[in-house]
Amino acid sequence: MAALNQEYFDRPEVLRMAQGQSAVPSGTPGPGDILGPDGQIMVPASNGGIQNPKEVLIPPGTTLIRFANAPFVHHAAAGAWWLDFPNYKIVEGYADDTGKPVQAAMRELCAVPVEWSGMTLLIQAVTRSPLVAYTGPGKLAVAQNKVSAVKTIDPLRYSRQQVMQLYIPGLQSPDLLKQAMIVRGYTMVAPEVSVKGYNPALSIRR
Numbered sequence: 001m002a003a004l005n006q007e008y009f010d011r012p013e014v015l016r017m018a019q020g021q022s023a024v025p026s027g028t029p030g031p032g033d034i035l036g037p038d039g040q041i042m043v044p045a046s047n048g049g050i051q052n053p054k055e056v057l058i059p060p061g062t063t064l065i066r067f068a069n070a071p072f073v074h075h076a077a078a079g080a081w082w083l084d085f086p087n088y089k090i091v092e093g094y095a096d097d098t099g100k101p102v103q104a105a106m107r108e109l110c111a112v113p114v115e116w117s118g119m120t121l122l123i124q125a126v127t128r129s130p131l132v133a134y135t136g137p138g139k140l141a142v143a144q145n146k147v148s149a150v151k152t153i154d155p156l157r158y159s160r161q162q163v164m165q166l167y168i169p170g171l172q173s174p175d176l177l178k179q180a181m182i183v184r185g186y187t188m189v190a191p192e193v194s195v196k197g198y199n200p201a202l203s204i205r206r
Helices: 012-018 085-098 102-110 174-180 191-195
Strands: 021-024 041-046 054-058 063-068 081-084 121-127 131-137 164-167 181-188
Touching: 012 131, 012 164, 063 085, 081 085, 085 102, 102 191
Parallel strands: none
Antiparallel strands: 021 041, 054 131, 063 081, 063 121, 081 164, 121 181, 131 164
16 A cells, blocks of 8 residues: 655655755755755755654554644644654653653653744554655754753763654645544643753763
8 A cells, every 4th residue: 555645755855854954945946956845945954853764654553652832733743753652662761760751851862952842742643544754863953042951962862772753744734634644642731841851961871
């Protein structure tokens, strides 16, 4: 069975977005420029994202977990960044070992600075159709906020167990999202919970 989102996955900008590259408003694209979904030029600089992304097929019936900042569940579910359940359990185990909230543990193991997401909403979904995605461990991310004790967040400073993230393109399409997955549950937390104990300067390897 073909992946439901194959058309989105095959777009040239998707690999660059999975690698942490961003899009900037474009004038007239030049030769060789890669354009983002709204016509922006994909700039070569990157921040965060997946290290050495690999293609993976997500089968129907797969449980996926996502933290988001959106106030509405259906908006939050349209995001591209997810974890499958085994990788979410790595984050949960690290949280248990360190006494931190799962949201703070996710920030450290997946390199998610405070300004990227408030992580006030946790969603659990189950796939209804095959989906193609990029997967791999998180890259270094540069934080630009007053909460972080240092600017650089390196997931490998915290745990020897790498968390393999998923970048699933196409979920921003309401029709595709409806066919792709069903949300089984969600939990909301106060914003301060998502940063409690979050400290990029602290090196904890287990």
